[in-house]
Amino acid sequence: MLARTSLSERPVLRWVFAVAAFVIAFAIRYELDAQLPVGFPYLSFFPAVIITAFFAGIRPGIVVALAGGIASWYFFIPPLNSFELTGGSVLALAFYVFIVTVDIALIHWMQLALQRVTVEKEAASRYAGERDLLFQEMQHRVSNNLGVVSALLNAQSRGTTNPEATAVLLQASARIGLISKIQRQLHDPGKQLLDMGPYLAQLGPDLLEASGIEGVRYEIDVETVELSADMAVPIGLIATELISNSIEHGRVPGQGGMIRVTLGRDGAGKDGGSVPLVLRVADDGPGWPEGFSPAASRNLGMRIVVSLTQQIGGRLDIANSGGAVTTLRFVSQPVPKLVGRAA
Incomplete structure (x- = not known):
C-alpha cells in the first residue's frame, strides 16, 4: 500500500x-x-x-x-x-x-x-479524538470543581472557633480532595484504571502532614493493583478513614508510632478472572476498645467505612495484634501484578 x-x-x-x-x-x-x-x-x-x-x-x-x-x-x-x-x-x-x-x-x-x-x-x-478531548475536559473540570469545594471547606474550617466543627470541615475537605485527586489521575479515557500502590504511598504522608502529628512512621507493602474509578474512589476513601483513625487514636500519647498499610491478593483469582484482594491498615497503638463494632459506631469516619464496604460488597474485620488491625476484603476484576516493596 x-x-x-x-x-x-x-x-x-x-x-x-x-x-x-x-x-x-x-x-x-x-x-x-x-x-x-x-x-x-x-x-x-x-x-x-x-x-x-x-x-x-x-x-x-x-x-x-x-x-x-x-x-x-x-x-x-x-x-x-x-x-x-x-x-x-x-x-x-x-x-x-x-x-x-x-x-x-x-x-x-x-x-x-x-x-x-x-x-x-x-x-x-477524528471522532475518537474529539471524544477523548471532551472526556478529558470534563474530567478536568470535575476535578477542578471538587478541588475548589475542598479548598472552600478548608478555608471555612480556619474561620471557625468550634474545634468539633473545624475537625468535621477538615475531614470533609480531605474526602473531597481525595475524590478530586483520583478524578485527576483518570484523565486518560483509554486507561480508566488507577494503580493504588503509588496512591497509597503518598496518602499516608499527606494525611500525617495535614494532621500536624510528628514522629509517626508510615510503611506500605503493596502489589500492583489497578482498580477502576468505581472501585478506586471507595477504596481510597476507606483507606483515608482508616489511616486517619490510626493517626488520631493509634499511638500512645507522648510517644511516636507506626502505621502499616498492605494491599495484595487474597488467594488465586476465580469467577472468570475476578481477584480477591485484601487491604489492611495496622498501627502499634492501644488497639480497638473491647467490644467495639464498626457497624454500631457513631463515629462518622467509621460509618463511612462501613457504608462504602457494603457498597463494594466487601467484608470488614477488626482485631488487636500489637495495636489496632483493620482488614478489608473485596473483589476486583483487574488482575494485580506483583512488584517490589514500596516505602
Missing part, C-alpha cells in the same frame, strides 16, 4: 512504471516464444496488467492492457507479424479483452472499497 500510494502521488513515475511493466512482459513473452506451445500469446501480459493497475492506477493498467493486446495480436497470434483477423485471432482477442476487463474492474472496485475504509477510519479516528 505504501508503494501504491507513492506512485499515485507521482504521475510521471506511474507512467514510467507502466512502460517498464509492458517492456518486461513483452521481453519475457518474446524470449519464451520458442518454448511455449501455440495458444499462450498473453501469458506474461496478464500479470503486467494486474500489477500496473494495482500499483500505478487504473488508467496506466488500461494502457498496458491495450499495448499488450496489440503486441500479442501482431507478434504472437497467427498469422504472425500482421494484424490480420481470423476466427482464431478474434476468439483469442475477445478472451484477452474479457479477462483484463474483469481484472481491472475488480482492482478498481477493491481500491474504491479501500478508499471508503480509509475515509471511515479517518472519520472514526
Whole structure:
C-alpha cells in the first residue's frame, strides 16, 4: 500500500512504471516464444496488467492492457507479424479483452472499497479524538470543581472557633480532595484504571502532614493493583478513614508510632478472572476498645467505612495484634501484578 500510494502521488513515475511493466512482459513473452506451445500469446501480459493497475492506477493498467493486446495480436497470434483477423485471432482477442476487463474492474472496485475504509477510519479516528478531548475536559473540570469545594471547606474550617466543627470541615475537605485527586489521575479515557500502590504511598504522608502529628512512621507493602474509578474512589476513601483513625487514636500519647498499610491478593483469582484482594491498615497503638463494632459506631469516619464496604460488597474485620488491625476484603476484576516493596 505504501508503494501504491507513492506512485499515485507521482504521475510521471506511474507512467514510467507502466512502460517498464509492458517492456518486461513483452521481453519475457518474446524470449519464451520458442518454448511455449501455440495458444499462450498473453501469458506474461496478464500479470503486467494486474500489477500496473494495482500499483500505478487504473488508467496506466488500461494502457498496458491495450499495448499488450496489440503486441500479442501482431507478434504472437497467427498469422504472425500482421494484424490480420481470423476466427482464431478474434476468439483469442475477445478472451484477452474479457479477462483484463474483469481484472481491472475488480482492482478498481477493491481500491474504491479501500478508499471508503480509509475515509471511515479517518472519520472514526477524528471522532475518537474529539471524544477523548471532551472526556478529558470534563474530567478536568470535575476535578477542578471538587478541588475548589475542598479548598472552600478548608478555608471555612480556619474561620471557625468550634474545634468539633473545624475537625468535621477538615475531614470533609480531605474526602473531597481525595475524590478530586483520583478524578485527576483518570484523565486518560483509554486507561480508566488507577494503580493504588503509588496512591497509597503518598496518602499516608499527606494525611500525617495535614494532621500536624510528628514522629509517626508510615510503611506500605503493596502489589500492583489497578482498580477502576468505581472501585478506586471507595477504596481510597476507606483507606483515608482508616489511616486517619490510626493517626488520631493509634499511638500512645507522648510517644511516636507506626502505621502499616498492605494491599495484595487474597488467594488465586476465580469467577472468570475476578481477584480477591485484601487491604489492611495496622498501627502499634492501644488497639480497638473491647467490644467495639464498626457497624454500631457513631463515629462518622467509621460509618463511612462501613457504608462504602457494603457498597463494594466487601467484608470488614477488626482485631488487636500489637495495636489496632483493620482488614478489608473485596473483589476486583483487574488482575494485580506483583512488584517490589514500596516505602
